[in-house]
Amino acid sequence: MMKNNIGKNILFAGVGGQGILLISELTARAAIHTDFDVKKTEVHGAAQRGGSVVSHVRFAEKVYSPISKTGEVDILLSLEKLEGLRWAHYVKDGGIILLNNEERSPQPMTEKKVEYPQNIEEFLSSKGYNVQIIDAVSMASAMGNYRAANTILLGAMASHTGIDDEHWFAVMKENLNPKILELNLQAFEMGKKLSQKVLSVA
Amino acid sequence: MNSKQLLSGNEAIARGAWEAGIHVACGYPGTPSTEIIENLARYDDIDVEWSTNEKVAFDVAYGASLAGARSLVSMKHVGVNVALDSLMVTPFSGVHGGFVVITADDPGMHSSQNEQDNRFFAKFAKIPMLEPSDSQEAKEFVKIAFDISEQFDVPVFLRTTTRTSHSKSVVEFSEAKRTPPQKYKHDPQKYVVPIWGKRRRQNIEMRLKKMEEFAETFPENKIEWNSKKIGVITSGICYQYAKEVFPDASFLKLGMIFPLPKKMLEWFCDGVEKIYVVEELEPFLEEQLRLLGVKNPFGSLNLSGKDVFTNMFELSPDIVQHAFSGNGEKKSFDNEIAIPPRPPVMCPGCPHSGVYFVLHKLKTVVTGDIGCYTLGALPPFNALDTTLCMGAGIGNAFGMEKVHRATMGKKLVAVIGDSTFLHSGIAPLIDIVFNKGITTVVLMDNSTTGMTGHQQHPGMGKTVRLENTYAINYEQLISAIGVKHIRVVDPYDLEATETAMKEALALNEPAVVISRRACVLLEEEKAKTHYPYEVLGELCEECDLCLKIGCPAIDGSQAVPFISKERCIGCDLCAKLCNFDAIRMIEN
Ligand code: SF4
Ligand code: SF4
Numbered sequence: 001m002m003k004n005n006i007g008k009n010i011l012f013a014g015v016g017g018q019g020i021l022l023i024s025e026l027t028a029r030a031a032i033h034t035d036f037d038v039k040k041t042e043v044h045g046a047a048q049r050g051g052s053v054v055s056h057v058r059f060a061e062k063v064y065s066p067i068s069k070t071g072e073v074d075i076l077l078s079l080e081k082l083e084g085l086r087w088a089h090y091v092k093d094g095g096i097i098l099l100n101n102e103e104r105s106p107q108p109m110t111e112k113k114v115e116y117p118q119n120i121e122e123f124l125s126s127k128g129y130n131v132q133i134i135d136a137v138s139m140a141s142a143m144g145n146y147r148a149a150n151t152i153l154l155g156a157m158a159s160h161t162g163i164d165d166e167h168w169f170a171v172m173k174e175n176l177n178p179k180i181l182e183l184n185l186q187a188f189e190m191g192k193k194l195s196q197k198v199l200s201v202a
Numbered sequence: 203m204n205s206k207q208l209l210s211g212n213e214a215i216a217r218g219a220w221e222a223g224i225h226v227a228c229g230y231p232g233t234p235s236t237e238i239i240e241n242l243a244r245y246d247d248i249d250v251e252w253s254t255n256e257k258v259a260f261d262v263a264y265g266a267s268l269a270g271a272r273s274l275v276s277m278k279h280v281g282v283n284v285a286l287d288s289l290m291v292t293p294f295s296g297v298h299g300g301f302v303v304i305t306a307d308d309p310g311m312h313s314s315q316n317e318q319d320n321r322f323f324a325k326f327a328k329i330p331m332l333e334p335s336d337s338q339e340a341k342e343f344v345k346i347a348f349d350i351s352e353q354f355d356v357p358v359f360l361r362t363t364t365r366t367s368h369s370k371s372v373v374e375f376s377e378a379k380r381t382p383p384q385k386y387k388h389d390p391q392k393y394v395v396p397i398w399g400k401r402r403r404q405n406i407e408m409r410l411k412k413m414e415e416f417a418e419t420f421p422e423n424k425i426e427w428n429s430k431k432i433g434v435i436t437s438g439i440c441y442q443y444a445k446e447v448f449p450d451a452s453f454l455k456l457g458m459i460f461p462l463p464k465k466m467l468e469w470f471c472d473g474v475e476k477i478y479v480v481e482e483l484e485p486f487l488e489e490q491l492r493l494l495g496v497k498n499p500f501g502s503l504n505l506s507g508k509d510v511f512t513n514m515f516e517l518s519p520d521i522v523q524h525a526f527s528g529n530g531e532k533k534s535f536d537n538e539i540a541i542p543p544r545p546p547v548m549c550p551g552c553p554h555s556g557v558y559f560v561l562h563k564l565k566t567v568v569t570g571d572i573g574c575y576t577l578g579a580l581p582p583f584n585a586l587d588t589t590l591c592m593g594a595g596i597g598n599a600f601g602m603e604k605v606h607r608a609t610m611g612k613k614l615v616a617v618i619g620d621s622t623f624l625h626s627g628i629a630p631l632i633d634i635v636f637n638k639g640i641t642t643v644v645l646m647d648n649s650t651t652g653m654t655g656h657q658q659h660p661g662m663g664k665t666v667r668l669e670n671t672y673a674i675n676y677e678q679l680i681s682a683i684g685v686k687h688i689r690v691v692d693p694y695d696l697e698a699t700e701t702a703m704k705e706a707l708a709l710n711e712p713a714v715v716i717s718r719r720a721c722v723l724l725e726e727e728k729a730k731t732h733y734p735y736e737v738l739g740e741l742c743e744e745c746d747l748c749l750k751i752g753c754p755a756i757d758g759s760q761a762v763p764f765i766s767k768e769r770c771i772g773c774d775l776c777a778k779l780c781n782f783d784a785i786r787m788i789e790n
Contacts, residue, residue: 016546028370032208039336040208041369044312050754051546064445065519066369070532086541089534105759106544107581107752114542116759123539146768 007036007060008161009068013087014079015104016049019150023077024055026154026171031059033167041066050107054087077157079150080104081133085120088129096160097124100153101135132156134194140187147180148187155191209373211366214337215304216241217373218344219274223380224248225299226266228259230625231654232278233313234367235306239276240657243666247380252658252666255592255625256281260288260303264357267301268393270384272348276304279320280591284626286323289357293329294395294402296355299383300348307363309482310516313653315572315591317514319483324359324460328406330413331359331460332422333438337371339422343457346422354409354416361459363482365439365516414461422457425470433474435467435487439517444480446519447526451478459487464494471496471503478526479507482517548577550755551773553648553719556693557617558583559751559775560700561644566615566707567602569595571627573619574652574721582752586617593618593626599641600634607640612707617644621651621659624674628683634712635684642706642713645676646693648721656724680714687713694719696778722771733787734770735777737763741784748776748785 012024021042028040036059044053056068070089075096078084084099091097105116117123124131134156136149158168168188176184209217215238219227227250229239243250249266253259256277266273277285282305289303305323308314324331332347334340340362347358391398417423432451434444441455454470456462471477471491477498479488488507498504510525511517520531534541548555558578561568562585569588570576579586588598599616618627623645634641651657658664663673677688687709689702699717706713720727737748742762749758753776755769765776767788777785 015544028208032206032372037372038208039369039371041365049546049549050544052544063371064442066365066371066439066442067518069446069519069523082541083544085535085539086544087534089532105757106542107547107754114540117539117541123535127535 006162007058007063008074009072010057010157010161011068011073011076011087011090012055012057012079013076013083014053014100015083016044016051016053018053018079020053020055020079023150023154024057026168026175027157027161028057028059029171029175030158030161030163030167031057033171034163037061037063039063039066043067052083052086054083075157075160077153079153081120082106082117085117085124088124088127091129094128094130096130097132098153098156099131099133100137100149101133102137132194134191136191139190143183143187143190145180145183148183151184151187152191152194155188156194157191158188159192159195205374207373207375208370209337209341210237210368210370211334211337211340211362212237212306212368213241214341214373215276215344215360215362216245217375218341219302220245220248221341221376221378222300222345222348223272223378224274224348225271225383226263226273227251227276228253228263228273229276230254230256230259230281231621231651231657232256232281232306233654234308234362234364235276235278235281235304236654236657237367238304238306239666242274250666254660256284257288260285264288264292264301267297267299269298269386271299272301272383273299274302274304274344277306278314279305279307279318280314280316281305282320282323284592289323290327291395292357293327293406294399295393296405297351297357298387300351301357302344302347302351302360303357304360304362306367307361307483309363312364315589317483319486320359320361321459321486322484324361328410329357329359329460330354330458331361332457333361333459334366334457335438335441335455336366336369337373339457340366341373343422350416354413356409356413361438363439363516369439410461414464417458417461417463418465420458420463423463423466424453424455424457425466426453426455427473428452430474432476432478433470434478434480435470435491436480437487438482440480440482440522443517443519443522444478447523448478456487462487462490462494464496467491467494467496471498475499475504477503477505479505480511480517480522481507484513545580546577547580547754548574548752549722550753550769551722551771551775553693553717553721554578554646555583555751555753556696556699556775557644557646557717558585560696560703561585561615561617563700564613564703564707566613566703567610568615568617569598569602570617571595571619571622572653573622573646575617575619575646578617582750592622593630596627596630596641596643597633599643600630600637600639603639603641611640615642615644615703615707617646619652620645620647620649620661620676621657623676624660628679631680631685631712631714632683639712640710642703642715644703645680645714645716647676647716647718649718650721650724652721652723656721676716685712685714687711688716689713690716690718692719693717694773694775696775722773732770733772734767735765735772735774735785736767736788737765738784738786741782743782743784745781747779747781751775751779
């Protein structure tokens, strides 16, 4: 049952089509599995792909708004670095920011009108956040399937949520295709190990 | 099955409609309403259809109600504009089986061409409107809406916003109440409105009075007494935002926002020092409250609403907090570090890119309407001059032609998607032929309703449940309308597309070019083997011509463009543009 009744606000960020919807859905379901009240919502532009997308997941004993306030998010997991920077102001002081080591140039950059910001990790660390860069794609490729990258990131995020492993496993079993379940369970474990490197937060 | 489920508002509405025992559900896809019909289609005991447009959907569902069945019609906010002609008459004729109209509004215009507050339609048509604030309520309110519809012999609006439609929260299921439809009753004095309309007119006012009384004791209009310093009057998702910001305030949460419970409002306002009306978009509740002449303990109404809130876009807990406390939102870091925007883009290999590349090259004036192809307005194509609403582009083009026929006639193109063409593109095309226009129409047939997530339509040969059905033959249809010049091209074949366009534009008669290639996101297309391309650095002259196809798989931010192997689908368009043979399929 409930290990920690404080609850968490989590924000997932990335580029449309990267798979944010699936990992935020798994997170919301893991929270419901522990008997928390849960709300979740995606915010993105037009229905097409390739734009900036975030998904809020909030769980606690009682949740009202599906959208978190700025400065109240406990953990931001961004599947793309620039998107992590774009949404970082939602994270509370000293909160955790996990960045997938992936850079995708937005279309205006292809027109060479703007540049991809440099030193995103340093910038965010200088703001007092707990930042970790995760090389999920190369790790997943080393495992034999680059598509498992998001599950590695999910594992890294999961260990900061206070939700027990049994709930995550149950939810993955219920929601993932059995053919890729074993791979994803391994990827999840691998992600969890990474998180030990991040300082524990208050 | 676990009794507690995490459902979106739309999934919950579908469940609620099923629990209410509906027999027929109709709709036309439109964000944020689309998933209601998609989820209803999973229940075998309901007759569910994607209709050709919202007015058709409305008329079919209403027909089912007249026949004695509970029925539902679902659409996005602008869909109600399309169905309005029918909607405005139904309060006169009333219902037989319960009839619920879902309007999914989109404050913030996340995927809409305008922002409109459809609460005004409830007042306009004098029919009740319920507004849920989360998924559990969404499910319950559908059932309540059917009861009210039958009790008062009236169509009932259920209004959601993007945030209630698309956010997920916990829902508990109940049993379904399934009863057979009632018998059909021949009743022309009720349903043949023009002839007996005057008598029906009085019914509407009498019914409204009764519904106002009903609102006073309606259990979903709820008062939560807490501190008497602040009293919040609100509904829908704004209730959730305000609860977050004012946990200690008293609340009057309106489950029904039209008609309003006057006595209840008076009683509530009388009990609190200061009133906050928290509502998105227009001052709908605030205006009605002022009109009702409600007062505070000290006489005049001590109320804050749209004086502190904007009437534009979505609210959020941040905005609600800021409006009343002045505590600002935490700002993003873009004043310290440049954060480039990331607008949505067409998909790698999108068939529309070929068409837009050609139109841009031919420097045509292009009128369009609603679909993925609206992105043709952005760089690198800059190929779209107008986008107003479903089906508008063809009529707009013809209007332009009337003014500048000699010059523009040779350069005027209306583009329209296949789903949109069937929704409302046929009538304006008939108009062009009938009134002797010469405008060229490009029918961008990607064999699906792309923008809303690939719903079935009458050109696809599949119903909402993927059963086989007749697939419209566009060439025959367009020819029957009276267009003589019809050409079909593959938009991946840039040369053929250009030739067909030039040929059509040179004519002194209406012409239709059908650009035919399936959307790359359709499962059948994704399942095909893709051979990605690469740029050979030693051959590349860094001319950037390949970037003109606007493919997001090509990163052009460096001198030599780089193609992402994972994202390229091997459409060959960029390679066709390169004059130096520097783009090739990766050898397997
Ligand atoms: S079109 Fe060819 S030469 Fe020009 S930038 Fe692209 S790859 Fe290089
Ligand atoms: S072949 Fe070129 S244009 Fe087509 S998807 Fe690949 S990179 Fe994009």
